[in-house]
Amino acid sequence: MKLKFKVQPYQTNAVESVVDCFAGQPLASGITYRIDPGRKAQASAFEEGFKNADIALTDLQVLANIKEVQRRQNLPLSDALVSSAGCKFNLDVEMETGTGKTYCYIKTIFEMNKRYGWSKFIVMVPSIAIREGIYKSLQITADHFNESYGKKARFFIYNSKRLHELESFSSDAGINVMVINIQAFNARGADNRRIYDELDDFQSRKPIDVIASNRPILILDEPQKMEGTATTEALPKFKPLMILRYSATHKTQRNRVHRLDALDAYNQKLVKKIAVRGIQTRGLAGTNAYLYLEGIDISKKAPVARIELEVQLKSGEIKRQLRRLEFRDDLFAESGEMDQYRDGFTISQIDARYDTVEFTNGVVLRAGEATGDVSERDIRRIQIRETIKAHLDKEKQLFAQGIKVLSLFFIDEVVKYRDYSQSDEKGAYARVFEEEYALLKDEYLSELALDNEKYRTFLERDPVTKVHEGYFSIDKQKRLVDPDIKKTGEDKGLSDDTDAYDLILKNKERLLSQGEPVRFIFSHSALREGWDNPNVFVMCMLKHSDNTISRRQEVGRGLRLSVDQHGDRMDHPAVVHDINVLTVVASESYKDFVSGLQKEIADTLSSRPRKATEAYFTGKTLTTESGPAEITPAMAKQIYRYLVKNDYSDDADQISTDYHAAKEAGTLADLPDELKPHADQIFQLIDSVFSDAQLPKVEDGRKPKTNPLNDNFEKKEFQELWARINRKAVYRVEFDSDELIRKCVSALDSQLRVTPLQYTVHTGIQGDEITDEQLKTGDGFEVIGSTTEQGGSVHSLVKYDLLGKIAENTELTRKTAAEILAGVAASVFGQFRENPEHFISEASRIITEQKATMVIERLAYDGLSERYDADIFTANQTGQDFSKASTKLKNHVYDYVVTDSDIERRFADELDASSEVVVYAKLPRGFLIPTPVGDYNPDWAISFKEGSVRHIYFVAETKGTMSSMKLREIENTKIACARKFFDEIGRRVTEDRVKYDVVTSYEKLMDIVGRAAA
Structure with a gap:
């Protein structure tokens, strides 16, 4: 398996934000210099090196470029170049964790080489962990960037004992990337100080001098972790051409040229959503009863609490067990009459809205809470x-x-x-x-x-x-x-x-x-x-x-x-946050974890403006057909008044929750006419003003996304359809065993064909010379021929319980299986010796098929007074795959339908668009028809508009093909049983009987419905 990479617009923007800061720099490839050979080398040993060309732009030109980059992203404009670590050019790139900042700066390396010819780069990191991760990234992206740029970078990890790699770093004209962790030059150990020492094994040169001669571009990954004195004092010794700093949380502000913070990443769906399952302990006064509320299951009937408690087994052993408990259940009885649950531990309320369970003694337990005798x-x-x-x-x-x-x-x-x-x-x-x-x-x-x-x-x-x-x-x-x-x-x-x-x-x-x-x-x-x-x-x-x-x-x-x-990356906008949800199981309450996490996120958003004032909007850049244009003071006043007039900002000029609620609901008030041509960009500017309402919504991991029943469920047409199909039934099969035996014998005689066991003979010859390794592996012989034979004296040495296996596979008694095998022709039965396993599997299959045929012929259903409760439509809603859900529907009993295939999804879309369909439902898993080959769950229940003759109710099974050769035998049998079920249950209805059939498309369905209505 190989990770794939593709060009992402947001990553391209990050790259261009850095590269465009040096627009106008001439392309200068192969700037050469004489590499110092060291005192121990001969004068003739001078070698030519390739270093980064100096920046040809003036400081004012670079600053103007930086401002242009900042202006197009509406970032605060820099007043001057901020010098740091002995370098005039220091650019900050803010990128949220998980959005691919490593990919971005690797691509930046290639782009700078392409545009300006710079080829010497050092990626500096605060730890070995990050160093190893970057080295891995350089490896796995090599082919991807080779496809885009037609070249590969040479990269290595700095090691003071492999200084020959520094020689190559200097003398190679291509892209060269050195990865180094700060401990390699700012720690006190002897190995770490070698970078500053004149080394005998390096021709009495200092490694740092050789590095500095290349005028490398420094890329600092997580720079906030590299602001200690030792590191800041060491950086100037590298003589960097510029320093690029990449982090999600910059401590020190320099010239910021790009921002993709936590809010941007979440809103653009570039990272996973977060869900939390908090677990908290708390003492309950006056009780040592151990209880843990795992969660609450919602159903149409009544919510059910999943509670772990201590239970005394019949053996006397005490265990903690998880029980599903309902309103009025008594924990004293459930626990096997454990004393600690004697006083008032009867459930008086289960509140699914607040995830709480209350007992008659007043004790209230919240989901994720453990109480009583709870140890670490x-x-x-x-x-x-x-x-x-x-x-x-x-x-x-x-x-x-x-x-x-x-x-x-x-x-x-x-x-x-x-x-x-x-x-x-x-x-x-x-x-x-x-x-x-x-x-x-x-x-x-x-x-x-x-x-x-x-x-x-x-x-x-x-x-x-x-x-x-x-x-x-x-x-x-x-x-x-x-x-x-x-x-x-x-x-x-x-x-x-x-x-x-x-x-x-x-x-x-x-x-x-x-x-x-x-x-x-x-x-x-x-x-x-x-x-x-x-x-x-x-x-x-x-x-x-x-x-x-x-x-x-x-x-x-x-x-x-x-x-x-x-x-392939799972980043399709329609489903990205249905698939990509990170669940954190925390050892604190959900509320504490979420509030702490959101506070930490808010603290990192210091670069975002907090107030939507006229001054903030004035001078911001809009993209128009004729090019960039600034927001005038008059336009800024209009935006400000729009926010105040609609209560989208408060008295402190902060964006209100009303604005975010209206935006999410799609009910934002119209902008003034003059601003409407730039509506998207203006709302982006408003969104860039921080407010607490923008913080990523952290889900409760115990509350999965649900798909509640809507008003369609209560429609008369669906309730009448449901009343016709929700009756439970039992089946009975009456057939003559002698007839089954006769049919099985006949089928075995005509159909059973077994492949004989085979054996292969290989002929080999020993080689002229054999090494010790070949003796160990057995490779000292060369195969010169082979022949394959079958039958003859080749027989399995395994003893088989033939009757037992046949009886087990076919679910018949040993007596019946014996009578079937006894009737098989001797020539057919003789195949057992040739390949016992194949004989057993084929004979079992043929007998099972004959049995299924007779079952369908003799099958009868008897209706019971018991009916399926509507509760099955809301039970077991946890863990639904909403990435396979349809768009919102208008005629389905749920807002969404989770389909199992593209065929089902298309079928649902066509049903919803049909003017003939009043209401329909994807039948829940709990709706089962019993059959001799296992329970069967039909796909759809559909109620059509009343025609001139009578109303039509339909239960449909969708299949991609009607060919019986492509449907498994068990599916065919279940479908045949379902036909019997609906036929027999339907006989009890005098009018508007339910029609059942298998369809491959909506067109096929309408064809059958048309015939039924005729």
């Missing part, structure tokens, strides 16, 4: 369980689209995952994970739709021990160990753990493959900066709370948009 171990188990649930919800949604879901646990000690003092070496977290995963997997499998076979196979494929893995440092005994963690400085709380980062980055593409079993990753909390995988959908912090890492840094590791199995 309990909280960690709950976190692990919630992470697995969030993972499986997302995986069920995205599997069919070929998107691998990854979940990431950050822990603070390796021993909690891998404990070498235990016989199985499992730490506490690994043990809890395996216990919870096994239980939840079985639960999800039991609720999975019968036709979702591919995901079922995927879920059952790998044992629990294979689905999780630890990414940590490794010692000499190849054991996982804790990394060295920085105690001071900008990197406090983080680690430069090369081993672990190497594992993470090398396995990046492999982890994205659905063929790779690992889906849950445990890593050290100190390594968070090294984690950069686009398909991390769930993050869990199994660590003690601290202040060294912000919430924003935590979620930043999972913000990048996901990719599918082809390496």
